[in-house]
Amino acid sequence: QSALTQPASVSGSPGQSITISCTGTSSDVGGYNYVSWYQQHPGKAPKLMIYDVSNRPSGVSNRFSGSKSGNTASLTISGLQAEDEADYYCSSYTSSSTLKVFGGGTKLTVL
Amino acid sequence: QITLKESGPTLVKPTQTLTLTCTFSGFSLSTSGVGVGWIRQPPGKALEWLALIYWDDDKRYSPSLKSRLTITKDTSKNQVVLTMTNMDPVDTATYYCAHSASSATMVRGVDYFDYWGQGTLVTVSS
Numbered sequence: 001q002s003a004l005t006q007p008a009s010v011s012g013s014p015g016q017s018i019t020i021s022c023t024g025t026s027s028d029v030g031g032y033n034y035v036s037w038y039q040q041h042p043g044k045a046p047k048l049m050i051y052d053v054s055n056r057p058s059g060v061s062n063r064f065s066g067s068k069s070g071n072t073a074s075l076t077i078s079g080l081q082a083e084d085e086a087d088y089y090c091s092s093y094t095s096s097s098t099l100k101v102f103g104g105g106t107k108l109t110v111l
Numbered sequence: 112q113i114t115l116k117e118s119g120p121t122l123v124k125p126t127q128t129l130t131l132t133c134t135f136s137g138f139s140l141s142t143s144g145v146g147v148g149w150i151r152q153p154p155g156k157a158l159e160w161l162a163l164i165y166w167d168d169d170k171r172y173s174p175s176l177k178s179r180l181t182i183t184k185d186t187s188k189n190q191v192v193l194t195m196t197n198m199d200p201v202d203t204a205t206y207y208c209a210h211s212a213s214s215a216t217m218v219r220g221v222d223y224f225d226y227w228g229q230g231t232l233v234t235v236s237s
Contacts, residue, residue, distance in 0.1 A: 032221070034213075034215075036223040045207055045227040045229055046150075046207070046224070046227055047227070048223060048224060048225045051214075051223035051225070052214055052223070057225060089157065089158050091160075091223070093220050094220075097174045098173065098174055099160075099163075099171055099173075099219070099220035100160045100163075100173075100220050100222075101160070102150075102157055102160060103157070105157045105158070
């Protein structure tokens with residue numbers, strides 16, 4: 001069981017917007033602004049999409065955005081494209097001895 | 112251009128020790144703020160953070176695996192080595208190494224992984 005809770009799957013049609021949630025506690029997501037998001041296509045290594053809750057690395061499309069409210073962080077993808085179909089993982093710093101935790105992952109299907 | 116590549120055995124027997132090497136280029140592990148981490152992913156399952164080593168040789172481990180893990184670095188060779196003892200079939204996974212960065216370099220664990228290796232699948236079976 002992962003420390004951060006994500007929905008197992010989300011779906012959307014091309015052009016639509018979707019949001020993936022990542023729920024933790026006040027010891028991780030809610031207590032610090034150190035949430036990151038990763039995209040993983042089948043058979044490939046994860047790719048950093050968002051860091052420190054809402055910052056986009058150079059080269060990542062501005063269709064991807066991150067936010068946080070309370071103990072829940074969110075990744076929003078606007079203008080959904082077929083190439084966005086992938087698994088998405090959130091990660092956070094935690095003040096517990098675990099130090100760093102990942103979510104269980106969310107499979108995004110573009111209909 | 113930062114690149115990382117994992118190497119090591121693809122098959123290990125139960126109870127054996129796994130040694131994985133991450134060879135990287137495009138950065139130095141002696142530069143302040145830099146770290147290299149290991150993350151694994153069992154087939155069809157989620158990512159799991161294992162260990163991190165920083166430029167100042169500070170080492171951090173996942174508590175659930177700490178007794179079995181050792182992470183070291185060889186700055187001159189641009190390599191980071193992860194050893195995991197007493198391997199079990201449940202340790203079958205793709206193991207990734209990744210470059211870590213953070214906006215708060217003096218706080219450990221707040222890193223994000225911005226560059227990843229391609230991963231190496233390790234199967235534990237007799």
